[in-house]
Amino acid sequence: MNDRDTRHQQAMQKLKTRVDEKVAEATEQRGLLLIFTGNGKGKTTAAWGTVTRALGYGYRVGVVQFIKGLWECGERERLAEDPHLEVAIMATGFTWDTQDREADTRACEEVWAQAERMLADPEVYLVVLDEITYMLKFGYLDIATVKRALDNRPAEQTVIITGRNAHRELTAMADTVTEMNEVRHAFNSGLQARRGIDY
């Protein structure tokens, strides 16, 4: 074995030891609360990636789309026929298009009722509350209601929350928080949103 190979082997052994130690320390198993926040691309996309993953094992999944409901959505199309997936949509479109606070609040409450049902159902392994952060920000939903539903959910149920500016009370109770930060976005260079990639 030459020097470079030996150094490589030693570095990898050190890394392996560190990984093995962390794996040994991780002993708890239960449903998680994950938050994908930040201003970059990938929050909803990572949520749908996890949906696909969970469906891959035959788990039941519920997705509640609080904003992008009226958009074409390739992943919804791709997975729609899956009997383990339920999607609830707040079908008022983007809130800056409607500009009607009362109608949006009603629409939000209706779709939240479906979220609450999923969050109370021990058969549902994963619930995605897509873009719910904006509902809290706009005051369509109150944080105490959301926290209560999350606190009381079945122990084995994982929840993913997506959206910018996640409420600090949600962040505080989450197991995993990833901030997706925009370093660069094609849209700002004059590139149009692309079918099958951006939506």
Place this chain on the structure above:
Amino acid sequence: MNDRDTRHQQAMQKLKTRVDEKVAEATEQRGLLLIFTGNGKGKTTAAWGTVTRALGYGYRVGVVQFIKGLWECGERERLAEDPHLEVAIMATGFTWDTQDREADTRACEEVWAQAERMLADPEVYLVVLDEITYMLKFGYLDIATVKRALDNRPAEQTVIITGRNAHRELTAMADTVTEMNEVRHAFNSGLQARRGIDY
């Protein structure tokens, strides 16, 4: 309309104007280069979310897994039967397990040959180079080879690169770069990786 509703309506109108302006400015359509990097959870997951999305419209997709090939992978299971999806796997497991630089380099070159084929195929709408950043970091692949294949790919083809520490030459040529930063990770609180969620 009461004061609060009026203020809401005005704020939304302002937001709508800004969004509409940006949409009007975005006029170019072509394949994109996206990078999901950073130390947080969600990079590979967002890539698979995009795969699901593209398949939802019937586009052809190629995924090359440079590291996690031996892991169980729910999304691969879920989508495996899709005739529009091809997955190529570097099946040597994690590199800190093998600790064999020469064998890893050969395995990397083999799977890279499949990536090159996909990157030259105008029928492939989306190519995911999952965790290729580590191949560059470990010196199994050289940056010039990867850049050349990306530069020469079909104009309509989108490529997603995932992994920590993306090479600055890749970042420089990308259309969209998101840094997924770990704010908190369940694993560090003693929670085990969870089936259908983490893998």
